[in-house]
Amino acid sequence: MNTESLVSRRAALCGIAVALAVPSGLVTACSSTPTSTESGTTPTQGGSTPTGSAGTSGTALVALADVPEGGGAVVDAPGGKKIVVARISATEVKAxxxxxxxxxxxxxxxxxxxxxCPSHGSQFGASDGAVKKGPATTGLRAVSVKVDGDQVVLT
Known part of the structure; x- marks a missing residue:
């Protein structure tokens, strides 16, 4: 009986220590779910999903002339996100x-x-975002774009 109370006391003290060590704001900051203070009309993903976010469709990202064929550019997107645009051919781009x-x-x-990725050397295919070399185990998340005139725009 005495051993049971010691185990319970230890478990309780460990739980309190963890609760005090991890502020609730830290847990919320690590979440990918928008908080209730974010407006539904403000894009929270900056078009980083394949279908884009509400209000970002048609947003120009970069001039096509600034994306070299066989290469690409890292550009700013709505919501403070960065998007990598790869020019696959004269008329085809992926993002x-x-x-x-x-x-x-x-x-x-x-x-x-x-x-x-300059940090650890992961490599991804420009035409599909798939992992070519790790340590990354998943590919880059596609962003839906198209060439509209002389601009690359979110769709």
Whole structure:
């Protein structure tokens, strides 16, 4: 009986220590779910999903002339996000969230059909965002874009 009360007391003290060590704001800040203070009309993902976010469709990201064929550019998107735009051919572009899925670093501009993360060397295919070389285990998240005149725009 005495052993049971010691175990329970230890469990309770450990729980209190964890609760005091992790402020609730830290847990909320790590969440990818928008908080209730964010407006429903403000894009929270900056078009980083394949279908884009409400209010971002048609937003120009970069002039097509500024995205070299076989290469690309890392550009600012609505909501403070970064997007990597890869120019596959004279008229075809692909875009991805520029955040490396390995540890959240920003990837570099595409070169030679490859997008590289400078932090740990992960490589992704510019044409599909798939992992070519780890340590990343998942590919880049696609962002829906199109060429509209002389601009690359979110769709």
């Amino acid at each position: 991805y969230d520029a955040t490396c899925p390995h540890q959240g670093s920003m990837v570099a501009e595409p070169s030679g059909g490859t997008i590289t």
